[in-house]
Amino acid sequence: AQTVTQSQPEMSVQEAETVTLSCTYDTSESDYYLFWYKQPPSRQMILVIRQEAYKQQNATENRFSVNFQKAAKSFSLKISDSQLGDAAMYFCAYGVGGNKLVFGAGTILRVKS
């Protein structure tokens, strides 16, 4: 069974600094997708970034980028120039073939001004 592990329950970052959130996963599939979702307090889940496993190039979306290490089954999220609005719970998720997503337990990100 596929599993997703986020080993950092909580992280803090100073405004304008850079922070990296970790995620590892376990799968026997060769073609799959990985995602980072952001869930602000009492607000809905927002897609931050997606990575296709067959692509070696790391995905980027403005201040958000990933470090995808397929052999190590690692998928970390880097947030550059952190802003107060980045404070949220971040979930790493894994999916195959348009089926269900498997989520990690989440990392709470606090941004200090």
Place this chain on the structure above:
Amino acid sequence: DTGVSQDPRHKITKRGQNVTFRCDPISEHNRLYWYRQTLGQGPEFLTYFQNEAQLEKSRLLSDRFSAERPKGSFSTLEIQRTEQGDSAMYLCASSSPAFPDTQYFGPGTRLTVL
């Protein structure tokens, strides 16, 4: 393009009552998913549809839970004889034929069972 919508946003019910939630996916999205999320945890998959066909159900979905998507558009999730353990956020997501792997989530329905 409107996002995924869910109704109601909050539901408080007494143990033993039946409740029904509705989800309207993004227009033209053919896949629709239901997840349950408890406080401080990641969402857990319940079931999903491609058009009107229910393709997978989790073992979490006991006999008290039923989901439908009769015309391949909106979906309903019904919980019969609610229990306190059913208290959670129920999330709906949808994905398009072009990008079936990328799911977009609605705001959720928060259920509280007293």
